[in-house]
Amino acid sequence: MSDHREPGTAADDDSDAGDSADRHLDPWPAPPAAGAFDAVVQLPGSKSLTNRFLVLAALAGDTSRIRRPLRSRDTLLMADALRSLGARIDDIPGDEDDCDDWLVEPGPIRGQTSLDCGLAGTVMRFLPPVAALADGPVRFDGDAHARKRPMRAGLLALRALGVDVRDEGRAALPFTVVGTGAVRGGRVSLDASSSSQFISALLLTGARFTEGVEVVHVGDPVPSEPHVAMTVEVLRDAGVDVEDHEPDRWRVAPSTIHALDVQVEPDLSNAAPFLAAAMVTGSRIHLPGWPQYTTQAGDELRDILDAMGGDVSLSREGLTLTGPPTIHGVDLDLHDAGELAPVVAALAALADSPSRLRGIAHLRGHETDRLAALATEIGKVGGTVEVLPDGLTIRPARRPSAARLATYADHRMAMAAAVLGLAAPGTLVEDVGTVGKTLPTFTRLWADMLGQTQRNGEIAQESVEKRGQGSGQDAPRSRGASTRNGGA
Ligand SMILES: O=C(O)C1=C[C@@H](OP(=O)(O)O)[C@@H](O)[C@H](O)C1
Numbered sequence: 001m002s003d004h005r006e007p008g009t010a011a012d013d014d015s016d017a018g019d020s021a022d023r024h025l026d027p028w029p030a031p032p033a034a035g036a037f038d039a040v041v042q043l044p045g046s047k048s049l050t051n052r053f054l055v056l057a058a059l060a061g062d063t064s065r066i067r068r069p070l071r072s073r074d075t076l077l078m079a080d081a082l083r084s085l086g087a088r089i090d091d092i093p094g095d096e097d098d099c100d101d102w103l104v105e106p107g108p109i110r111g112q113t114s115l116d117c118g119l120a121g122t123v124m125r126f127l128p129p130v131a132a133l134a135d136g137p138v139r140f141d142g143d144a145h146a147r148k149r150p151m152r153a154g155l156l157a158l159r160a161l162g163v164d165v166r167d168e169g170r171a172a173l174p175f176t177v178v179g180t181g182a183v184r185g186g187r188v189s190l191d192a193s194s195s196s197q198f199i200s201a202l203l204l205t206g207a208r209f210t211e212g213v214e215v216v217h218v219g220d221p222v223p224s225e226p227h228v229a230m231t232v233e234v235l236r237d238a239g240v241d242v243e244d245h246e247p248d249r250w251r252v253a254p255s256t257i258h259a260l261d262v263q264v265e266p267d268l269s270n271a272a273p274f275l276a277a278a279m280v281t282g283s284r285i286h287l288p289g290w291p292q293y294t295t296q297a298g299d300e301l302r303d304i305l306d307a308m309g310g311d312v313s314l315s316r317e318g319l320t321l322t323g324p325p326t327i328h329g330v331d332l333d334l335h336d337a338g339e340l341a342p343v344v345a346a347l348a349a350l351a352d353s354p355s356r357l358r359g360i361a362h363l364r365g366h367e368t369d370r371l372a373a374l375a376t377e378i379g380k381v382g383g384t385v386e387v388l389p390d391g392l393t394i395r396p397a398r399r400p401s402a403a404r405l406a407t408y409a410d411h412r413m414a415m416a417a418a419v420l421g422l423a424a425p426g427t428l429v430e431d432v433g434t435v436g437k438t439l440p441t442f443t444r445l446w447a448d449m450l451g452q453t454q455r456n457g458e459i460a461q462e463s464v465e466k467r468g469q470g471s472g473q474d475a476p477r478s479r480g481a482s483t484r485n486g487g488a
């Protein structure tokens, strides 16, 4: 795959959501904050929901419609992989002009194919159990860094279920799943402490195993638990019987998966940099369509940003946040929402006191070793980060200084760099196109948001004055068990 977008820009059509093999490496000049803005940002759909819906639709008994799907590298790779496995996936006009829907017609699962996982955890973890249903070998591979991401638990679980998996002892990409047309299923134990996606994977396909599947987790706590809850919820919505009342044990009964007609919620994890921009600049931002109820881990941003001093309110129309005069340091357990850590760490680097982020040892197996990457990049702008076995302590940069920030092929490192760039004029971000993994339109949305400065002069002015009056010593506010103010 290739990606020929202009340096420092990102586009949103399918061809531009592609791989980074020949991506320009000219750095993107991150726009510095030019005062408060009052912006409305319409976020594209959730990666996690889009890819779950795609998998279930490809395994369903009839044709499904996925409305307002995310089109980004991870979801286009998922769609391509499912096509290779026998599904038909077509664009059809959506109810609103700006976004086509996907019509997914399931077919018999085909082998004799190879799949490109890119760097997508959802593709490399969710699809091996699907491939086990194929009649023939399915080879999996991906980006160079994808070969370093943990796969052992998923491959061992498939073998324990009697599936032939050939990995030449690597327990990582590349590997081949040699299906025989059916999987008996039944009970399987695995250690999913490196990624919740191994559990989601078995549950998503389990209804198609002859005896269903019973998954038992044995090991340190499973990270990203809301993502497992999301899997259980989408399965139930598709008529599948799932038991999840015991900790660390899930059972999926064998059944037909009903066709879906679903609308994808906005991606709340990708809301993080935009909300963070309002925090850094004391601005107001409105994100329409933020659901009142959701299983997305990104919903934790409401508590996190409240604890950091933001004024957050959720209504039927969406989420509105007004940034504080100064950002407060926090002590947070992000075990459930690790994908928020890069942007939260960037905010912590601009806070009025130190922060501690806990429960995120598993981020070492994400797109890059995010703990090491954050320490290096925040260090470049003047913050001091200590890497701990399960997280980070972050001492803010007194005067953030411009730097050339690396992104490690990690969309969330690029977004974190954009947040730092607001406070450090002159910051350059390498390979910003890596945002295409989940948000190809990032730089355009970012510029539009910042350009909405003064659109509502009254509110922007009010916000600027409020910042001017801030003592930085406001009483800490905290909501939710996982947030404690005061920092490390
Ligand atoms: O199932 C999913 O959609 C995801 C689960 C989480 O993975 P881990 O459990 O590996 O953290 C999350 O970080 C990732 O962005 C998406």
Ligand SMILES: C=C(OP(=O)(O)O)C(=O)O
Pocket (backbone or CB within 6 Å): 119, 120, 121, 122, 339, 366, 367, 412, 438
């Ligand atoms: C960890 C992430 O992605 P993946 O689905 O590739 O694991 C992420 O998006 O932060």
